[in-house]
Amino acid sequence: MQLTPQQRIDDFTARGWWGDLTLDHLLQRNRAEVGERLALVDPMNRTALDGHAPRRLTWAELGEEVDRVGAALLGLGLVKDDILTYQTPNFVDTVVLALACSRIGLIISPVVMPYRAHELGYVLDTVRPKALVTVARFAGHDHAAMALELCAARDCKVLVLGGDAPAGAVDLEAAIAKADPAVAAAYHDAQPTQPGEVYTIFWTSGTEARPKGVPRDQNHWIVNAEMVTEAADIREGEVLLNPFPLVNIGSFGLVTPWLLNRGTLVLHHPFDLPVFLGQIAAEKVNYTIAAPAILNALLKTPGLLDSVDLSSLRAIGSGSAPLSPWMIEGFADRYGIEVCNIYGSNEGASLFSDARQVPDHHDRARFFPRMGVKGIDWPGSRSSAMIQTRLIDLDSETEITEPGRPGELRFQGAATFGGYWENPEVTANAFDADGFYRTGDLFEIAGDGPDPRFYRFVGRCKDIIVRGGVNISPAEIDDLLAGHPELKEAAVVGLPDERLGERMCVAAVPQEGAAPTLDAITSFLADQGVAVFKLPEQIVIVDALPRNAMNKVSRRHLRETVIEMLAG
Numbered sequence: 270m271q272l273t274p275q276q277r278i279d280d281f282t283a284r285g286w287w288g289d290l291t292l293d294h295l296l297q298r299n300r301a302e303v304g305e306r307l308a309l310v311d312p313m314n315r316t317a318l319d320g321h322a323p324r325r326l327t328w329a330e331l332g333e334e335v336d337r338v339g340a341a342l343l344g345l346g347l348v349k350d351d352i353l354t355y356q357t358p359n360f361v362d363t364v365v366l367a368l369a370c371s372r373i374g375l376i377i378s379p380v381v382m383p384y385r386a387h388e389l390g391y392v393l394d395t396v397r398p399k400a401l402v403t404v405a406r407f408a409g410h411d412h413a414a415m416a417l418e419l420c421a422a423r424d425c426k427v428l429v430l431g432g433d434a435p436a437g438a439v440d441l442e443a444a445i446a447k448a449d450p451a452v453a454a455a456y457h458d459a460q461p462t463q464p465g466e467v468y469t470i471f472w473t474s475g476t477e478a479r480p481k482g483v484p485r486d487q488n489h490w491i492v493n494a495e496m497v498t499e500a501a502d503i504r505e506g507e508v509l510l511n512p513f514p515l516v517n518i519g520s521f522g523l524v525t526p527w528l529l530n531r532g533t534l535v536l537h538h539p540f541d542l543p544v545f546l547g548q549i550a551a552e553k554v555n556y557t558i559a560a561p562a563i564l565n566a567l568l569k570t571p572g573l574l575d576s577v578d579l580s581s582l583r584a585i586g587s588g589s590a591p592l593s594p595w596m597i598e599g600f601a602d603r604y605g606i607e608v609c610n611i612y613g614s615n616e617g618a619s620l621f622s623d624a625r626q627v628p629d630h631h632d633r634a635r636f637f638p639r640m641g642v643k644g645i646d647w648p649g650s651r652s653s654a655m656i657q658t659r660l661i662d663l664d665s666e667t668e669i670t671e672p673g674r675p676g677e678l679r680f681q682g683a684a685t686f687g688g689y690w691e692n693p694e695v696t697a698n699a700f701d702a703d704g705f706y707r708t709g710d711l712f713e714i715a716g717d718g719p720d721p722r723f724y725r726f727v728g729r730c731k732d733i734i735v736r737g738g739v740n741i742s743p744a745e746i747d748d749l750l751a752g753h754p755e756l757k758e759a760a761v762v763g764l765p766d767e768r769l770g771e772r773m774c775v776a777a778v779p780q781e782g783a784a785p786t787l788d789a790i791t792s793f794l795a796d797q798g799v800a801v802f803k804l805p806e807q808i809v810i811v812d813a814l815p816r817n818a819m820n821k822v823s824r825r826h827l828r829e830t831v832i833e834m835l836a837g
Contacts, residue, residue: 270350270376270467272484273687278465281488286655286683291462291487292371295494295528296332303531304329306506310535310552311361314544319407319431324361328531331365338369339453341444345426347399349374349460352470354392355402356380356412359514359538362430364524366402367515371487373453374462378470378482379516382407382539387749387798388480390419395482396470396690400426402441405433408539413438464488470690471517473615479745482690483615485518492683493518493617494525496652500609500621501556501584503530508581510548510557512537518615519588519738523558542567546577553581560738561590562768564608568599579604584624586611589738590770591726594634601630612637612726616699617684618708620658620724626650627723636715636723641682645722656682659705660712663730666701671714675727678712679705709733732824734763734771741773741803743824746794750775753793755783760814761805762828764835774807776831778814785810809834 281287299308308331311323326334347353353375357363370377378396380389393401401420403412416427417437427438434440462468464487472480497503503526511534513520527534535552537545542563548554564587567574585600588611600606610622610633620637626647627633639645640653647653660669660676669676685706688696699707711727734741743761750759757778763771777785787808794804811834815826 271463271465271486272467273465273486273488275465277687278488281683286492287464287488288491289464290491291464292368292468292490292525292528293457293462295531296328296335296368296372299328299528299531300332303506304332306531307533308531309361309364310533312359312537312544313548313551314541315360318358318538319360319404321360321431326361326365331368333450334365335368335372336450336453337445337448338365339373339456340448340450341441342369342375342400343373343452343456344448345400345428345439345444347373347375349456349462350376350466351400352376352378352396352398353400353402354378354380354396354398356382356384356389356416357402357404357430358382358407359511359520359536361536363515364534364536366430367524369453371462371468373456374460374466376467376470376484378472379514380472381514381516381800382412383800383802385798385800386415386419388800389415390798391479392472392482393419393423393425397423398425400428402428402430404431405429405435462487464491469521471521471615473517473740479742481692481695483686484688484690485615485617485686489617489684489686490521490525491529492655493522493619494529496619496621496655496684497522497526497586498529499650499652500611500623501526501586502623502625503532503556505530505532507532507555508535508552509533510535510537510545510552510554512540512545512557512559514538518613518617518619519558519611522613542573546573549582550578555581555583556585557582558586558611561587561592561596562737562770564596564600565593566768568596568603571603574604579606582606584609588612589735592634594631597634598630608633610634610637612710614708616680616686616706616708618678618680618706619684621652632723636725637712639714639716639722639724641680645720656680656684657705658724660714660724661701661705669714672716672721673713675711675713677730678708678710678724680708681705732762734761734773736763736766736771736773736802737769739802746773746775746799746803746805747822749794749797749799750777750790753785753790755780755785755789757781758814759790760822760824760827762824762831764807764828764832772807773803773805774809774831774835775805776809776811776814776827778811807835 308328428441511523607624613619641656641658712724715725716723
């Protein structure tokens with residue numbers, strides 16, 4: 270399925286930004302050239318998580334499994350350009366599934382394990398997948414039963430990985446065992462995936478009431494591999510540890526450089542700090558990613574870090590919240606580990622503040638390279654040549670070129686997506702008249718000299734709540750709370766939190782005579798099928814919600830009021 274205009278593909282190909290590679294090309298190259306090298310490693314605690322022994326695959330074994338899974342999917346009736354949604358843990362099986370889809374031209378649209386009927390049903394209705402792949406049970410939840418209930422009224426097969434498939438679902442393990450891997454190879458040869466075709470539809474939340482699907486082509490992912498490789502200085506054969514679900518650009522952004530540099534990918538799920546540190550030591554990990562809160566906490570418990578062999582670890586990528594200079598400095602000075610400051614989104618707006626381009630630790634915590642700006646060169650950086658960035662004043666829509674003046678950061682280039690899935694109105698609002706993507710984030714120009722070389726993050730233009738690196742749409746929760754019988758009205762806001770970045774608080778205006786509690790509100794939302802990470806963690810009772818002249822809730826003023834009430 271090609272959504273990117275051919276003119277754009279031709280233009281970027283002529284510039285050398287895009288080419289003829291796909292992720293499957295990289296897999297097949299690695300399979301042929303470094304087949305005996307270790308490629309993929311399960312979480313060391315997998316047995317405790319799902320009862321299956323951890324697996325380790327070489328590139329040759331991985332290639333064989335990818336073909337076998339691809340053949341099984343074809344045998345179940347899926348064909349090129351069909352969409353497949355998966356809700357599976359961060360196990361070897363998930364990576365194999367994703368690569369099998371790339372092999373035979375399927376489009377993947379994965380979701381996180383905590384999604385329940387409310388969120389998952391919306392995804393199924395929006396992308397209309399031909400199959401939903403899940404597991405029977407995980408962490409006490411019956412995923413297969415939920416999938417069967419949701420898919421009963423939809424044209425969508427339920428495929429269960431790991432065995433124990435209930436009646437009505439397809440036992441994918443059995444289908445894989447019977448499949449002929451040569452079928453997938455022959456299918457690929459007859460209908461090869463093109464670099465300009467869609468491979469993923471990931472999900473992002475903004476101020477809209479519902480998540481938005483973000484299609485990304487094979488071309489986008491090859492560029493992503495190059496950018497992450499450059500920023501993290503990933504080298505041939507290195508070991509990468511991925512601690513996050515394979516559902517967004519942050520986590521999948523470790524899969525692509527792993528394929529490009531034909532190293533070893535170590536998986537981890539769910540996040541467990543002792544296991545995470547144990548994997549770094551046991552697998553001799555060279556690069557990983559972690560949330561700022563985790564890195565801060567680790568430095569505050571030096572006894573824990575000092576008890577683990579970190580000698581192999583060169584660098585750590587971190588982002589989703591501002592980084593502390595003392596944290597970057599602490600890892601470098603105490604352990605010789607460089608922290609790369611990452612700004613990014615599923616839409617492909619990405620900046621990397623790495624040790625090569627920003628060697629000063631304090632600058633790296635505060636600033637991002639002002640890449641893609643005429644007259645500012647970043648020697649040795651291919652990434653900077655493939656993007657354009659600019660800062661725009663939101664009132665006048667004019668470009669900002671002087672330091673210290675906040676404006677919206679906007680992107681254009683080889684890594685940036687072309688529009689949201691089947692959402693032309695939101696897509697139109699996401700790009701300006703010159704085709705630059707509106708990030709919704711405020712930055713300012715910073716740095717010394719006549720041509721300051723950096724951007725500094727100021728804040729978000731929108732009301733999105735970022736809890737532990739996960740985006741939560743306040744409007745989505747507001748809409749659900751409107752149906753609570755004890756609430757006259759309610760709105761949620763994000764409050765600062767040292768560990769998670771933000772926690773959600775609900776400001777509630779009770780119905781006359783009612784006394785709503787936090788437990789009652791979270792139970793109500795859980796009954797609607799809302800994921801646990803989206804549930805409010807505090808409540809304040811207010812007389813009314815502040816509104817602007819358009820009668821819309823002023824979330825900024827509400828947040829200030831809530832903070833004052835909790836402080837007083």
